[in-house]
Amino acid sequence: MGEIPGELKFAKSHEWVDMGEGGTAVIGISDYAQAALGDLVFVELPEVGDALVAGDNVAVVESVKAASDIYAPLSGEVVEVNTQLADAPELVNEDCYGEGWLFKLAVSDEAGLDDLLDADAYEQLIAEED
Amino acid sequence: MGKHTPLYDAHRAAGARLVDFAGWEMPLHYGSQIDEHHAVRRRAGMFDVSHMAVVDILGTGARAWLRRLLANDVAKADAPGKAVYSCMLNPSGGVKDDLIVYHLGADHYRTVVNAATTAKDLAWMREQVGHGAVAIHHRDDLAIIAVQGPQARAIAGSVLPTGLAQAAAQLKAFQATADDDLLVGRTGYTGEDGYECILAGAAAQSLWQKLGDGGVIPCGLGARDTLRLEAGLNLYGQDMHEDSHPFESGLAWTVAWKPAEREFIGRQALSALREDHDRVLVGVLLEAKGIMRAGQTLHHPGAEGSGLLTSAGYAPTLERSIGLARVPRVWKNAGPRVDVDIRGQGRAARLVDYPFVRHGESRIAT
Numbered sequence: 343m344g345e346i347p348g349e350l351k352f353a354k355s356h357e358w359v360d361m362g363e364g365g366t367a368v369i370g371i372s373d374y375a376q377a378a379l380g381d382l383v384f385v386e387l388p389e390v391g392d393a394l395v396a397g398d399n400v401a402v403v404e405s406v407k408a409a410s411d412i413y414a415p416l417s418g419e420v421v422e423v424n425t426q427l428a429d430a431p432e433l434v435n436e437d438c439y440g441e442g443w444l445f446k447l448a449v450s451d452e453a454g455l456d457d458l459l460d461a462d463a464y465e466q467l468i469a470e471e472d
Numbered sequence: 473m474g475k476h477t478p479l480y481d482a483h484r485a486a487g488a489r490l491v492d493f494a495g496w497e498m499p500l501h502y503g504s505q506i507d508e509h510h511a512v513r514r515r516a517g518m519f520d521v522s523h524m525a526v527v528d529i530l531g532t533g534a535r536a537w538l539r540r541l542l543a544n545d546v547a548k549a550d551a552p553g554k555a556v557y558s559c560m561l562n563p564s565g566g567v568k569d570d571l572i573v574y575h576l577g578a579d580h581y582r583t584v585v586n587a588a589t590t591a592k593d594l595a596w597m598r599e600q601v602g603h604g605a606v607a608i609h610h611r612d613d614l615a616i617i618a619v620q621g622p623q624a625r626a627i628a629g630s631v632l633p634t635g636l637a638q639a640a641a642q643l644k645a646f647q648a649t650a651d652d653d654l655l656v657g658r659t660g661y662t663g664e665d666g667y668e669c670i671l672a673g674a675a676a677q678s679l680w681q682k683l684g685d686g687g688v689i690p691c692g693l694g695a696r697d698t699l700r701l702e703a704g705l706n707l708y709g710q711d712m713h714e715d716s717h718p719f720e721s722g723l724a725w726t727v728a729w730k731p732a733e734r735e736f737i738g739r740q741a742l743s744a745l746r747e748d749h750d751r752v753l754v755g756v757l758l759e760a761k762g763i764m765r766a767g768q769t770l771h772h773p774g775a776e777g778s779g780l781l782t783s784a785g786y787a788p789t790l791e792r793s794i795g796l797a798r799v800p801r802v803w804k805n806a807g808p809r810v811d812v813d814i815r816g817q818g819r820a821a822r823l824v825d826y827p828f829v830r831h832g833e834s835r836i837a838t
Contacts, residue, residue: 380489380694381506383786384763402815404763406505406694406786409815428761432506 346373347439351455352464353415358439361455367416370443371403371434374468379405382431387423387445394418394447396454401444403434416454418447473497477522478615478673482680486690494587496523498693505694509788512662512699513832516621517691518683523587526611526670527594534581537604538573540736541597543718545728549575555646555657559718559726560593561738565745567712567721569593572659574648582655582670584616586708600737615676619688620666620699622832625658628667631682632656640667661696663703663829701794702787704755704826710766711753711782711796717745720798722753722826752801755826756781757836758793758812760819769813770797770821775806789829790836796826 350358356375360368376382384404394400394414401412423445426433434442459467474497483490488499499520501508511517529538538546544558555574559567569589574582585593590610597608619628629637632654639649640656648657655670671679684690697707704722706712712721719742727742728734758764763786770779777800784795803810803823811818824836 380501381504383506383788384761386762404786406698406788409763409765435504 351458385427418449422446478676479520501692508691508695516624516688519618522615525590528609529581531606533605565738565741566714620662624666627686662699702829719749720751755824756795
């Protein structure tokens, strides 16, 4: 498994957050999550304009084995979704921190970042899960 | 920790993701089950299926005993080297297991049964021993390697001992040949051509290695399941079980009614069900994007009742979701359009004949 990018924050449910300067966060799932899921074959994303509350079930990733729910790590409004995933869900397996991003959120509550884990804490979490 | 086949170390060395299957620690995949699926349809893949049990039936009474035990007639395997696929039924006509029987010699038949049902099958067979002069020998010293795909037989032929390779090249489907050490059957569970090789556990690693060197890639249980589903092949425990009979499991073709005098376990119960059964197994293709899963229900806009997906998932060759479903028999005449309840939402699907894929090509209009 590769390096966990140091600047990201993580939810315990394995979503990552890349908080940008202008209050927009990019959200995806971690390498640990994609490896556990196996080959992804379908991704169901929220719609642009959806208002999300942190902790809500907002998306689904389906692997050959099972469907897995994705939870909003922060509250905000969906401003963009990764439309590439409709035809190429395997991007999440191949490049989960890059091309395999899921959606972008105009974050309404940046204080929510404090509830997330930093890269080191996330690395510890997954070490314990194994 | 589960049981290990003789190839366990090879799986670990190849980076397999191991999972429990029926008490065995088996490879789910070696990196990507979708890549493995495509390798089998396009070239050649190999599966360690040594978790399945080889049970030899020996003695002068073997043929007669098996003709009573099984719903299909082993008399069809009327010469050494022929094999038959059959259900083993309970007295109510429900399916205890599905298996292959090879006729190896005058007093020697070889069955291969599922891993999840091995203990149950052996207990049942031993219970039936009193009905004939037979010995039942569970060959847990043997391993099984399946090599499948358009290039499988050519590559396997190049690594097998010469005499055996030549004999194997002459095999028709569902025939087998053997030397002292190795049984090679032109059988499989993928819908592709290939061999299943039964050999001493101690010899398995060497054959696995040689096949790998010859370009056959290791494939796990994940690919095994997507391949068999596309090929429309039943999985015991999902598509049929002790409470389902062959007619509602797509297995009517495996029941041999003739000769009428052949008594077999479950015959009487089945005779009553033959005309009078109200459900059938059908293929389902999801029209929309998304994935169907076993256990989801189906409804028909033009007919009563509900159906149930027994197996379902993503089909990598079709790039669509497919499944097998047990549905009211009347649906077959009510039009193909159905709805599948996927996590609370009705999604459009249609009933289709299966197999879904044959010789690597889709058989359905997608």
